[in-house]
Amino acid sequence: IIRNNFEKTSKISDEGIKFLKRCKNLERLNITYSRKFREYFHLHIAMNLRNLKYLCVRECPLQEDLTIFIQGCPHLEEVDMSGDSWVTPNCLVGLSKHPNIKIYRLGHFGHGDTQCEESLQ
Numbered sequence: 001i002i003r004n005n006f007e008k009t010s011k012i013s014d015e016g017i018k019f020l021k022r023c024k025n026l027e028r029l030n031i032t033y034s035r036k037f038r039e040y041f042h043l044h045i046a047m048n049l050r051n052l053k054y055l056c057v058r059e060c061p062l063q064e065d066l067t068i069f070i071q072g073c074p075h076l077e078e079v080d081m082s083g084d085s086w087v088t089p090n091c092l093v094g095l096s097k098h099p100n101i102k103i104y105r106l107g108h109f110g111h112g113d114t115q116c117e118e119s120l121q
Contacts, residue, residue: 017041021048027075030056032083039064046072058107059083067094078103 017037020026026049037060045052046068053075062085069076077100081087085107092109095101 017044018048020044023049025051027051028054030054030058030080031060032056033059035061037062042066042068045069049073050075052076054078054080056080057085058105059085061086062091063088065090065094067097069095070098074100076100080105082107084108 018040020029021044029045029049029052034057037057042062042064045055050073052073055073055076055078058080060081062081076098079095079101081091082105087106087109089109092106095104
């Protein structure tokens, strides 16, 4: 088992996630506060981290459809997208189809933290 915890890693991007492909036995991945993920982060995880059971992307804005995790990460049981994650409906619907998810933590849904105050008024 290899366990990594990348906190306050605002510079980790899709390109950086690609280098995890050598960690075939990785079961837990924690990346907190990265603002550099774009459209390939979930593809790199699904294609390379088949044994992943726990994924924490707390405070990382995510808007991609995560349906690919059903095939790519069949053992995934827990996902943490809490904090200022700005999760979109597309992302949530895709993840909700995963049959093995037991624990899911959700942060900002459908908006970022800067829009939170506006939504409350």
